[in-house]
Amino acid sequence: MLNIYKIKIPTPYQSGPVNSYLIKNEPYTLVDPGPDYPMAREALLEGLAALGVAPADLARIVLTHSHSDHCGLARWLSDKACAPVYVHRLERRKLVPGYDYYGERLPFLRQSGLPGEVLEEILEDSDPLEMPVLNGRVEEVQGGEVLGFEGGSLRLLHMPGHAPGHICLHDCEQGNFFSGDFLLKEITPNPVMEVDPTDTSRRLPVLTQYLEGLRLLKTLDLRLIWPGHGQNIENTMEAIARAIRHHERRLEAVLRILEENCWNAYQVMRYFYPKIKGFQVFLGISEILAYLDYLVAGGQVTREDRNGISYYRRT
Ligand SMILES: [Zn+2]
Ligand SMILES: [Zn+2]
8 A cells, every 4th residue: 555645835826835745655756846946845845854754765756747836846856865757758858958938839829819918928927936957867757657666556647638748646556646737626727738849830739638638537446636736536537527527618618609700819718818917818828729729620610820820710
């Protein structure tokens, strides 16, 4: 049996604290250390100390994905622990010095019809923390690997949709599941816009990937979900069904709007979110593009490009 402990780590973000998990079976393993700022470091060290564990006792650090609230402290902790960081290759590519987050997304934001001043607002609403970087000992994973422990094991599952290299960890014997940001109790994770690294002129089909992942989850034996934020999920099947329903409803709503309007992604986004600003607009556009790409791929919506902006209407 795996001995799992949750350590709540503060973040400077609206999303609130992040959950870090210690698996206190040899070799001691930590999932998602949290963001890189003093309060989080303190909370992590205190949390570990309360469990009688020093950073040097850790043998592995696993990252569910590269968002800075989850992984910022990985480099620091890996140095302190002399332990490797396990991360999917599609997330690792974003954890290198000089990675230009908006640079590779800018063409898509322009295509969305976003006015110049709103784009400025997004770019000026900068992250309070520096972009995390990994160096030192890194173990690239791709999903399917099994981490062995004294008394149990965790299988890594590649679960894209919120992040292209998102991994979840499944304890097949006891039904524990570390979902990262793939499935949360209180909120629906954003299908964040991502470039296809093999063809940077295209976006990844993030909603298709996400819904496929949710359907896969339904087939697993999940007793308890330990998410990246908030409370554990006991009624796992209900949470999965709710997430699927949420997106189905949203898809229907987008489809209804495009029956009468031929709109760009920014116009659709403003219909749903008239007041949001800055980074929230980026997330809003991300979400709407995920729905539009899904509907275009399914033939329910057609896309038409005019003057560099994509417009959508119901087929
Ligand atoms: Zn995330
Ligand atoms: Zn998160």
